[in-house]
Amino acid sequence: MTQQDPPKIEFPCPNYPIKVLGEAGEVLQSLVVEVMARHDPDFNAERISVKDSGKGRWQSVTVFITATGIEQLEAIHQDLRAHPATKIVL
Template structure:
């Protein structure tokens, strides 16, 4: 059986999606905006999508950025996961 390697990303990578799942409310949305403005300036805020869970307790916020490298993506994930309102970052 051959080993499967994850697909390689070529940078810069336009329209790279980042999905953040967490507690519903303005805090999650504001956090995502703040982190993206810090680490991916110039991202298209008009492409952000927000979806509520069935019972409205949780939300997913998806944003598309131009990923410039692994270090940028790791920093974004680290900063998002550090907040208690965030449950998962994909």
């Protein structure tokens, strides 16, 4: 069996998806918009997709950004993970 390298992202990468899972409510959505706007000046808040869990306690918030590099993506993940409403960042 040969080991393959993971696919490499070419930057800038438009329409790069980021999904944030956390406690349902406006706090999570506001946090995601704030963080994305800080790290992507062209962020379009109208392209947010929000899905509630079956019982409504959790939400997934998916956004699309123009990824400019690994440093940007790491900073976004760090900022999102720092908030207690966030459980997982994909």
